Amino acid sequence: MIWLALYFPKLQLDAYLLQQSEPLNHPVIIVDKQSYQVVQSCSLAQQKGVLPGCHFAQACLLLSDAKLLLYRPEIARKQLQTMAQTLYQVCADIVVGGCDRLLLRCDRMLQYYQTETSLLTAIQDCLQSFNYQYQSASATSQLAACLLAQHAPARHLCLQTQKSSQTLAKLSINCLPVTAKQLKNLHRMGFKNIADLQRLPSYQVGRHLGSELHQLIAELQADQQLATYYQPSEHFTAELELMYEVGQAEALLFPLRRLFMQLQNYLTRRAVITDRLSVILHFRTEPAKKIVITSQQASAQSGLWLELVKYQLEKIQLTAPVLNLTLNCQTFITAANNQTNLFSQQDHHSKQTLFARLSSRCRQISKYALVKDYRLKHAYRTIAWHQTSQLPKNYQIFSQLHAGPIYLCQHQAIDKQKFTLLAGPQRLVTHWWSQEAQQQDYFYAINQQQQYIRLIKTPTLKWYQDALFA
Amino acid sequence: MNSINNLIKSSKIWYARQHQIHQPKRTTGFARLDHALMGGWPQSGLIELGYEGSGSGELALVLPSLTQQTVAAEKMIFMVNPPFLLNPWQLNEQGLNLNQLYICNEPEHALWLTEQALSHALCEAVLLWHGHLNRQQCRRLKLASEKGNSRCFWLHDSQLDAKQKNSEANVKLKLKLAPPHLLVTVTKITGAMAGTSLQLDIFEQLAGHRR
Structure with missing residues (x-):
């Protein structure tokens, strides 16, 4: 082995x-609160003589800041x-x-x-x-x-x-993981390094030094126990314990960058990408807050995810300081299915990047699709940004009917207003074969604000402003 | 006079109109307006259109430059916060490709979205209906449009002009409807003298029916 x-x-x-x-x-030092000893010290602290093992009081004397x-x-x-x-x-x-x-x-x-x-x-x-x-x-x-x-x-x-x-x-016996009493015994018996122990026949080690040391020396030669191997989880989870309390959401971006880099490495090594992940903010007393981030464009790039999480964090107002961060990713997509050629589909890919960013804040980005219907209200529908619409067959017939004013107003009843009529009436009678029968007379006019408008007169002789030219 | 000529030759002084000539332009679709704007809309930058009430011909002025014939197939056009529902049949009739047109109605994110879209290389233009914009906001939109080589049409009521004395826009127009004409006044144009006024007959078909 x-x-x-x-x-x-x-x-x-x-x-x-x-x-x-x-x-x-x-300088920064890390102190064990049980033994009051410095366990880790940065290079600045070490330059001033504070080494691991140094007592806390001594470290405070040497380092005031x-x-x-x-x-x-x-x-x-x-x-x-x-x-x-x-x-x-x-x-x-x-x-x-x-x-x-x-x-x-x-x-x-x-x-x-x-x-x-x-x-x-x-x-x-x-x-x-x-x-x-x-x-x-x-x-x-x-x-x-x-x-x-x-x-x-x-x-x-x-x-x-x-x-x-x-x-x-050649290693000193001081390096062995033994108790102080056992070490004292070894010194008393004249052992200085591990070679001295290894030279002793094993039956004598057991007799003179005890079973624990016998086992230890045997383990130095070869493994005596079965190893407990690490088992990775099926999903990506990375935690980051913040060394200080973070009260502003935007300040979380820097530590998050590190987590996203780990995620990028994780995904890249497995040749997968993701379109959904979650960031969990842990507080001291309040329940943890989960932020779910989705992207229209699946990606492994930490830069993209960091940008999306930035927009989410801008919306959040922290009620308590954050102590700990967790990044979870459970959805993986095979990268081969989503690979883009360097020379083709770049525009599509680039659009996806833009909309991934836009839709992280704005939910209402849509496009129009034309539908064949004689009623203007039903003659179009809104579709999602990534959908594509086709012009209906013989759309020109409907275009003659519906094209004209560009702003569609909610029908406002007209009461004692002066208009200058320009054209009309154009009568539209449709859906007489169903229960939604409709009859309207269209007029084109100029109102008192000098705007070109379209008016509707119903069979009940009510007038409405229908649309506005612009 | 000779000394001025010498200074011009040595490039120590320059004509303001030289700056204008080097800027790429896009035709507006109206020959007279193209002439007034020294070639058309600037290829990139902020274009401010102030009008007296919606429906003053603001879209009729902008849309001819955004038709399928003038905009590359992969480019995108954004309409942010239009004041009314738009009639897609008319947009299609005017030559716009509906697959290139994206509508967003979220006033709280309007400026952010506009900036993001403008700075993207695939954005052709953003039509932003928005009230007052301060100098910093205008500057950011202008920089974003220069970055993405796109145009930002900022459409607003001309009553705002009282609040905003100095415009950051590359081009600023004031529109007034006087049927059957649309009166257009160029109140600012970078690198040229402003103050030109012209009449456009954008609703001539409708006006032809006038009794």
């Missing part, structure tokens, strides 16, 4: 720094899950270890890649898209790979297990 361990020493800190739109000019964050392992675990989701496309055997490491079993995956380099390049590409700091090492067991990645990382991603066993042997 060949295990590649990826150790992320500053996962929570990196996640925080990536949420900042501008580089920070003050530091930004303090509480250590929250669940944030790191979520980030690991998201990375595992992406890495799953490259390597199917992934173990999520604790809150700072991922283990990739590479020996079985090598058969799918022509060379070891191509597998490692694919893994590296995935990791680069996240932009987190990481250390890596490979070994024949999970524990050995983890210890090496944490304490003696390789300069670059590699799968050299022979060299790693030599490096492992």
Whole structure:
């Protein structure tokens, strides 16, 4: 077995720094509230002597202007899950270890890649898209790979297990995940590095050092337990814990950009696109708010989705600050069905982009389609923007009847107004064969505002203004 | 005089009309109006049409430049917030392709939609019925139309002119119906002298029936 361990020493800190739109000019440290120790510190803090393991009080003395964050392992675990989701496309055997490491079993995956380099390049590409700091090492067991990645990382991603066993042997016993009491015992017995322990016959290890250490040393050689591999979900879900409370909807766009980039990578790797997704805003006490975004044009591009969500966020007024964001996508369309040729259908595609944007705000964009009917009210209908209409056969006959005024007024009864008649009457008698029989006399006139209008006189001698020329 | 000629030759001063000549134009469909507008509607920019009450011939003036013969098949025309229902049979009769024509009736998003549409490469023109627009709004529409190489016809009641003294539009016309004529006054045109007035007979067919 060949295990590649990826150790992320500053996962929570990196996640925080990536949420900042501008580089920070003050140090940031993350403190464990139980031990009061600094667990992660940025480069600025490290330059001033605040290293991981430093006591909180000492850090405060050294850094008066530091930004303090509480250590929250669940944030790191979520980030690991998201990375595992992406890495799953490259390597199917992934173990999520604790809150700072991922283990990739590479020996079985090598058969799918022509060379070891191509597998490692694919893994590296995935990791680069996240932009987190990481250390890596490979070994024949999970524990050995983890210890090496944490304490003696390789300069670059590699799968050299022979060299790693030599490096492992040189590691101090202080690196072993044992209790303080066990470590004290080992020091008392004169053990300095792991090689000293490995030289001891296994039956003597069990007798002198106890079963727990015996098991640990055995695990350094080879895996003793079955690994619990990561199982990806069927749908895309990405969460982002905001390191600060966001009270303005527009300020959510920057952190959302990161989630949409993850979605784009997810969709692109699977050669699918989507036309529907949802963003869930989580608050401290209020129930979560779900924003569903649909697009007329299915796409994987983060830019398009970010633009559409921007319009939705503009409409929202937040009643409480947002603490957490979730992006869900459950509808996938095969990209091959929607691919457009570089030289054809570009206009159509481009129109779809425009209408995807327009319809995110305006629901009432329509077109006209002509219908053959003698009554003007029924002689046309509105259709959706993406539908196409054809002119009816012999439409010229109806055109002679209906064409004329361009503005259609709601019938306004005319009472004691002066008009100058220009033409008329033109009598229209239709639908006498049905219950909707209609008889109207049309007159063309100029009103007192000097507008050209069309009037209707009904059989009951009532006059209405029907339409307006423009 | 020689010194002025020397300055002109060295391009240190220039004639205002030179700017107008270089701007591409689209015919209005009325020869006299084309002449008054130095060639027709500007290919891109904001065109302001002020009229005294709807139905003053504003559409009769605009629509001939948007017919199937003048607009490429893939282009789109938007009508935003028309004051009345439109008669599609008449639009078709005037030569517009109904498949190119999109109607939007959402006053709260009218300006946003207009800006988005204008800046799109496939938009030919937007006819926007809207009340007062401040200088910044006019400027944004103008920039969007220049970006998308499209025209924005802003149609409004000429009573607004009292509020808005200086227009940001490339062309501004004032329309007044005096049957059987339509009186058109060019109140602003970029790169040329404004103030030209002309009479157009747009309802001559109807007026011919006058008793």
